[in-house]
Amino acid sequence: MKKFVFSLLSILLLFATILPLASAAEAETTTAAVKSVDDFKDLKNLPQDEKDKFDALIQDGVFNGLSEDSFGVNARMNRAQFAKVAAIIFNLETDASLTTSSFTDVRSDDAANSYALPYIEALKTAGLTNGYDAEGKTYRPAGDVSRQELAAFLIRGLGLDAEAQAATPVDDSSVDDWAKGYVALALEKNLLTNLSGGKFDGKASATRKMLALASYAAKQILAGGAPEEPATEPNPGNETGNEPAAPGGEISAEGKKLLFVTRQSSQMTQLKETPDDEKIINRLKDLGFKVTWVNCDKLTVEKTEGYDLVFVSNTLNSKYLRSGLLKDVAIPTVYLKNHGMYYLGLSSQEENTNEYNITSTSINLPKEKAAAGLSGDVDLLLTTDNKTAIAYGLPGKEAKVIATIPGKPKEATIFYYNKGSHADNGYEVKARLSFFSFAGNYDNATADSWKLLDALVLWTLQNG
CATH class of the missing domain: 3.40.50.880 (Class I glutamine amidotransferase (GATase) domain)
Structure with missing residues (x-):
C-alpha cells in the first residue's frame, strides 16, 4: 500500500513538470524560492479546502506554476502525458526498451510523444485502455484526456472495473454509453463531480485541477480511506457539451x-x-x-x-x-x-x-x-x-x-x-x-x- 501512495506522490511531481505549456516555465522556477498558494493569482479564489491541498503540494515542491504568478489550473494534459501519469500512479511495469507499439499512431520516431510509448503499452497490458477508436487500433497520443476517460482510467486503475460494469449507469446525455458505469462509480466514490450545469460533461477535457484533485481522491482510496466529497467544478468553458445560458430575461440563442x-x-x-x-x-x-x-x-x-x-x-x-x-x-x-x-x-x-x-x-x-x-x-x-x-x-x-x-x-x-x-x-x-x-x-x-x-x-x- 505504501508503494501505491509513494507512486501517486511521484506522479504528482511528474504531472507538474511534463505539461507542454509548463516545460520551459517550470524548469526555470523549480530552483526558485518555495512559493505558496498566495503567489499564484489563479489559485487565490479557490475554496479554502482546495487551497490547502494545493498549498501543501506547492510547499512540498510537488507542483510549480506555469509562470511566476500563474499556476495553470485550467491547463490540460494530452493522452501521451497522461499515460505516463497513470503508469506511475498505479505502479505499472514498463519496458523502456520498447520501440514498437500495439497502436498504429504511437511511434518511436514521433518527436513529441515517443517517450510515452512504453507507458501506453503498460496501460494496454494492464487493461486500463483499449485505445481510442472502436477497433483499438489507435491511441491518439496528442489528444486531450476527456473527463469520462479520466473516470475510466481511475476506476480501472483502482481495480474497480467489475463494480463499474455492475453499477447503475448515469442518466446523463453528456456521457457516452460505454462510460456511464465508470462515471457513476467515479461520482459515487467522490473521485470526480458533476460540473456546475448539473451534467458530467464526459467529452470535455480534464483540466490540471481536476486531475490533481482526482489523484488525491484516488490516494485516499488506495490508503484504505474514503475521499472527501469534492466541490462542484465549473464548466471548463471551451468544450462541447457545455450549456451556457442566455442572460436572464433576454432573447435565447436556442434555434437561432x-x-x-x-x-x-x-x-x-x-x-x-x-x-x-x-x-x-x-x-x-x-x-x-x-x-x-x-x-x-x-x-x-x-x-x-x-x-x-x-x-x-x-x-x-x-x-x-x-x-x-x-x-x-x-x-x-x-x-x-x-x-x-x-x-x-x-x-x-x-x-x-x-x-x-x-x-x-x-x-x-x-x-x-x-x-x-x-x-x-x-x-x-x-x-x-x-x-x-x-x-x-x-x-x-x-x-x-x-x-x-x-x-x-x-x-x-x-x-x-x-x-x-x-x-x-x-x-x-x-x-x-x-x-x-x-x-x-x-x-x-x-x-x-x-x-x-x-x-x-x-x-x-x-x-x-
Missing part, C-alpha cells in the same frame, strides 16, 4: 441561425492542423445556435439574409471585408477581427493591433451584461510570450468599451456599438456590432475568456 464567416476556400486544409474554427463553432452550437459557415471569399450580402447573427472568425482574410461589404447588413455581428470594425470606421487603426507578453484584460464596465459578471483584471490566456498576442481595437466615442489592455485604456479588447449609434466618421450602425479579442490558439484561452465570449455573443444577439 448563425452565419459563421471563416477562412478562404484555399485554406480549408489548414483545419486539419489548426481546428480553431471548429472549436468556436462547437461553442456556438452549445449556446443553442444553428450554425452555417461560409468562406470569406464566397461571402455576399445575399448570403447573410435570414440569419439572426453573423460571426466573423479571426481566420478570415480581411481583404474580403475591405470594401465595407457588410456596411448595410442589418444583422447583429460579432467580429474577432479588428479589421472588420476598421473598414466600417468603428476602429481607427487597421494593422498592428496586438499586445504581446500579457495574459489579462481589464474590465471597465463590470455591470454590463457583456462583462459576464467579471471585474478587475481577468486572464484571457493561460500563457503568453513574444509571439502570443491579445488583440485590440481603437473604437470611437460612441462605442461601449467593456474591457481594455491593462494600463492602456484606449486599446479595447471587448467593445460594441448599439444599433443607431455612429462611428466617428458618421457611419450609422444598422444592428449591434461587437468586437472580441481572440488572436488565435483557442486551447490557450481561459475559462473566463470563453465566458466573456459567450456573454458578448448573447448580448450582441439582443440587437439593442
Whole structure:
C-alpha cells in the first residue's frame, strides 16, 4: 500500500513538470524560492479546502506554476502525458526498451510523444485502455484526456472495473454509453463531480485541477480511506457539451441561425492542423445556435439574409471585408477581427493591433451584461510570450468599451456599438456590432475568456 501512495506522490511531481505549456516555465522556477498558494493569482479564489491541498503540494515542491504568478489550473494534459501519469500512479511495469507499439499512431520516431510509448503499452497490458477508436487500433497520443476517460482510467486503475460494469449507469446525455458505469462509480466514490450545469460533461477535457484533485481522491482510496466529497467544478468553458445560458430575461440563442464567416476556400486544409474554427463553432452550437459557415471569399450580402447573427472568425482574410461589404447588413455581428470594425470606421487603426507578453484584460464596465459578471483584471490566456498576442481595437466615442489592455485604456479588447449609434466618421450602425479579442490558439484561452465570449455573443444577439 505504501508503494501505491509513494507512486501517486511521484506522479504528482511528474504531472507538474511534463505539461507542454509548463516545460520551459517550470524548469526555470523549480530552483526558485518555495512559493505558496498566495503567489499564484489563479489559485487565490479557490475554496479554502482546495487551497490547502494545493498549498501543501506547492510547499512540498510537488507542483510549480506555469509562470511566476500563474499556476495553470485550467491547463490540460494530452493522452501521451497522461499515460505516463497513470503508469506511475498505479505502479505499472514498463519496458523502456520498447520501440514498437500495439497502436498504429504511437511511434518511436514521433518527436513529441515517443517517450510515452512504453507507458501506453503498460496501460494496454494492464487493461486500463483499449485505445481510442472502436477497433483499438489507435491511441491518439496528442489528444486531450476527456473527463469520462479520466473516470475510466481511475476506476480501472483502482481495480474497480467489475463494480463499474455492475453499477447503475448515469442518466446523463453528456456521457457516452460505454462510460456511464465508470462515471457513476467515479461520482459515487467522490473521485470526480458533476460540473456546475448539473451534467458530467464526459467529452470535455480534464483540466490540471481536476486531475490533481482526482489523484488525491484516488490516494485516499488506495490508503484504505474514503475521499472527501469534492466541490462542484465549473464548466471548463471551451468544450462541447457545455450549456451556457442566455442572460436572464433576454432573447435565447436556442434555434437561432448563425452565419459563421471563416477562412478562404484555399485554406480549408489548414483545419486539419489548426481546428480553431471548429472549436468556436462547437461553442456556438452549445449556446443553442444553428450554425452555417461560409468562406470569406464566397461571402455576399445575399448570403447573410435570414440569419439572426453573423460571426466573423479571426481566420478570415480581411481583404474580403475591405470594401465595407457588410456596411448595410442589418444583422447583429460579432467580429474577432479588428479589421472588420476598421473598414466600417468603428476602429481607427487597421494593422498592428496586438499586445504581446500579457495574459489579462481589464474590465471597465463590470455591470454590463457583456462583462459576464467579471471585474478587475481577468486572464484571457493561460500563457503568453513574444509571439502570443491579445488583440485590440481603437473604437470611437460612441462605442461601449467593456474591457481594455491593462494600463492602456484606449486599446479595447471587448467593445460594441448599439444599433443607431455612429462611428466617428458618421457611419450609422444598422444592428449591434461587437468586437472580441481572440488572436488565435483557442486551447490557450481561459475559462473566463470563453465566458466573456459567450456573454458578448448573447448580448450582441439582443440587437439593442
